[in-house]
Amino acid sequence: MNCREGCGACCIAPSISTPLPGMPNGKPAGERCLHLSVDYLCGLFGQPERPAVCGDFKADIEVCGSNREEAINLIGWWEQMTAA
Template sequence: MSPQSELSCRPDCGACCTAPSITSPIPGMPGGKPAGIPCVQLLPDRRCAIFGEPTRPAFCAGLKPSADMCGETRGHALAWLTQLEVATAPGRAA
């Protein structure tokens, strides 16, 4: 197993629940969420309240922690995911 596949979420991070936009419905956010806005399902300890639930968006379930994405700090993860959001935004010139 590669080191990246062994990573788990960093406690008190929640960067992946804040930085990216999510276009599919989320319980409590039927229109999804814009980039940079914390998901309503993000608990005070920055864990997902619907982790593993069928109502969790496929986008969330497909986003797996990796050394590149997560880095050593929450700040790194937020910056990395924000850059990815900008690079993949609809209408962005290639």
């Protein structure tokens, strides 16, 4: 599965524990990433500052569902199920 352009669920729903530019403590789950554009595109895409966890994310129907709303709900559920 390819990412849906303009979705951005993976930049909102999960936590990011590694520092990002402008977000030295990472990003809490459910908080919009500072680098997510109004068009729901990653402002760090292709940049060396982009966290490895973001680059390693692979879209999958089990994680992303069939639309943006499902993706936010599913990624949020996975976040809760895997939180330490």
